[in-house]
Amino acid sequence: MSWEVVIGLEIHAQLATQSKIFSGASTAFGAEPNTQACAVDLGLPGVLPVMNAAAVEMAVKFALATDAEIGRTSVFARKNYFYPDLPKGYQISQMALPIVGEGKVAVMQSDGTEKVVGLTRAHLEEDAGKSVHDQFSDATGIDLNRAGTPLLEIVSEPDMRSSAEAVAYARQIHSLVRYIDICDGNMQEGSFRCDANVSIRQKGDTELGTRTEIKNVNSFRFLERAIEFEIERQIDVVEGGGTVVQETRLYDADKDETRSMRSKEEANDYRYFPDPDLPPLIVEESFIDSVRQGMPELPQARRTRFVESLGLPAADAAALTVDRQTADFFEATLDESFKPRLAANWMTGELFARMNKEDVSLDAVPVTAEQVKGMLIRMQDGTISAKTGKQVFDELWNGAASADAVIADKGLKQISDTGAIEAMVDEVLAANPGQVEEYRGGKDKLMSFFVGQVMRASKGKANPAQLNDLLKKKLEG
Amino acid sequence: MALTTDEVRSIAHLARIGLDEARLSELATDLSTVLELVEQMNSVDTTGVEPMAHPGSSGLRLRADAVTEENRREALQAPAPSAEDGYFLVPRVIE
Numbered sequence: 296m297s298w299e300v301v302i303g304l305e306i307h308a309q310l311a312t313q314s315k316i317f318s319g320a321s322t323a324f325g326a327e328p329n330t331q332a333c334a335v336d337l338g339l340p341g342v343l344p345v346m347n348a349a350a351v352e353m354a355v356k357f358a359l360a361t362d363a364e365i366g367r368t369s370v371f372a373r374k375n376y377f378y379p380d381l382p383k384g385y386q387i388s389q390m391a392l393p394i395v396g397e398g399k400v401a402v403m404q405s406d407g408t409e410k411v412v413g414l415t416r417a418h419l420e421e422d423a424g425k426s427v428h429d430q431f432s433d434a435t436g437i438d439l440n441r442a443g444t445p446l447l448e449i450v451s452e453p454d455m456r457s458s459a460e461a462v463a464y465a466r467q468i469h470s471l472v473r474y475i476d477i478c479d480g481n482m483q484e485g486s487f488r489c490d491a492n493v494s495i496r497q498k499g500d501t502e503l504g505t506r507t508e509i510k511n512v513n514s515f516r517f518l519e520r521a522i523e524f525e526i527e528r529q530i531d532v533v534e535g536g537g538t539v540v541q542e543t544r545l546y547d548a549d550k551d552e553t554r555s556m557r558s559k560e561e562a563n564d565y566r567y568f569p570d571p572d573l574p575p576l577i578v579e580e581s582f583i584d585s586v587r588q589g590m591p592e593l594p595q596a597r598r599t600r601f602v603e604s605l606g607l608p609a610a611d612a613a614a615l616t617v618d619r620q621t622a623d624f625f626e627a628t629l630d631e632s633f634k635p636r637l638a639a640n641w642m643t644g645e646l647f648a649r650m651n652k653e654d655v656s657l658d659a660v661p662v663t664a665e666q667v668k669g670m671l672i673r674m675q676d677g678t679i680s681a682k683t684g685k686q687v688f689d690e691l692w693n694g695a696a697s698a699d700a701v702i703a704d705k706g707l708k709q710i711s712d713t714g715a716i717e718a719m720v721d722e723v724l725a726a727n728p729g730q731v732e733e734y735r736g737g738k739d740k741l742m743s744f745f746v747g748q749v750m751r752a753s754k755g756k757a758n759p760a761q762l763n764d765l766l767k768k769k770l771e772g
Numbered sequence: 773m774a775l776t777t778d779e780v781r782s783i784a785h786l787a788r789i790g791l792d793e794a795r796l797s798e799l800a801t802d803l804s805t806v807l808e809l810v811e812q813m814n815s816v817d818t819t820g821v822e823p824m825a826h827p828g829s830s831g832l833r834l835r836a837d838a839v840t841e842e843n844r845r846e847a848l849q850a851p852a853p854s855a856e857d858g859y860f861l862v863p864r865v866i867e
Contacts, residue, residue: 312837313837313838313839314837314838314839314840314841318841319835319838319839319840319841320839320841321839321841327845327858328857328858328859329845329848329849329858329859329860330843330845330858331841331843332845332848333841333844333848334848337848339848345833345835346832346833346834346835347834347835347837348834348835348836348837349836349837350837351834368831370825371832375786377788378865379860379862379865392825426865427859428864428865430857430859431856431859431861433864434854434856434861434862434863434864435861435862435863435864435865436856436857436859436860436861437859437860437861437862438858438859439860564782564786566786569825569826571826573832574826574828574830574831574832574833575825575826575831575832576831576832577831577832
């Protein structure tokens, strides 16, 4: 039997505000337990929520970036359930009227093609606190620092047809929220969390199969594996004559399996109703306009510009727009004296390789874009060769002030004086009469031997193009 | 619309309210009366009337995104039945 997989994702992105969605407590990660949990976050009697303007702005930014409808009047609702890390007994969320309506996002697939994934909605809500189960022998510890952190829950249409497509979509959203600066995207710290709704149906069916929801996935790799496991499990169930039960399943990375999470099932009646503490959120046209003004260039537009105006190959443009920081760094290295391609090659080659080797991200790279630019200028004007560039880059990485300083200190200035190079070539040829004989007898491969010898004589500083020309002329002449 | 005793039991469970079995049918009758009142309101023709979640016409007031709260953990944990190492302690929750 041939099965089709149907996947939709719910992504919770913590919004990068300073304070919480309904209180003035800090949202900074990693503080001592309960030191950033105020009376509002604790749900003490008599407190009232007051909405954070930045959270509204960030939701509108997301809507603009995904070509989505903006709910001009959206309503906060109470989602009622009991759990110790939810002190009020309800989570303030949005149900019937979310702030972001239908939208879409173009997702770059691994084969380079684009697939448009529909967005059902995105709504604002508050995060819950954290329960600690392993620190106390006979009790559960509750830390409410996270309680009240603003979340944007982004719900996709069931448009994905494989785990790879689901991961590509999740990565796209991850890149987008960082690009527009509304979420730091840190998955280890839980700033960006994915739940996957997975179902299977026979190829050709139009009705959706019964879905299960996978929770607790904190990396893209685990997301892919969890979905893969769940697809196999559902196929086994159905082919074994059973039926898939609609339920929430937890992914266990250690065992690489999903497990039924029975506890949540019976409580799945959240009895939503409008929160009487919060009047409707009205988003005026003027507010949207001001947000639009502050929008950065979106990754897709930037990628297109890199190809069309800067003349970069599509693959380089994609690699350099993977996040805003990388694209900003690249653009800061550009100079009128050289083609953007030189900088692109340098970044995608040398810089990325070095970052991989040292296992650091761009913000930890000790070399600034300004320093790279200085080095590229010297490569373009012939002061140094590409090979010497590597050495200069290495010095910059290890703390040198500028390419010019390295070139001066280490005497790396390329020798482009034809007379000087010619003298070295003559010397090398005179010292190796046997090889000269062989070369002239047809052993072309010896060319690299001569190049190497002259380079060594020049301590690597001979201009390679001039050196090649001169050698050829002398050997053949 | 009349509620069954099973539905009342389920509502009570969702709200974590402990109820004597003996009171279930009495409560089912009471709650059904409330629902009947709502039914009556449902019969009003509201064609063309915007749904209203809140009375009053003013929209939600927004505050600037600034940290205005300080750490008051000690005071806030003082009334808690149990706290240790900065955490509120609750009976063990088994996942």
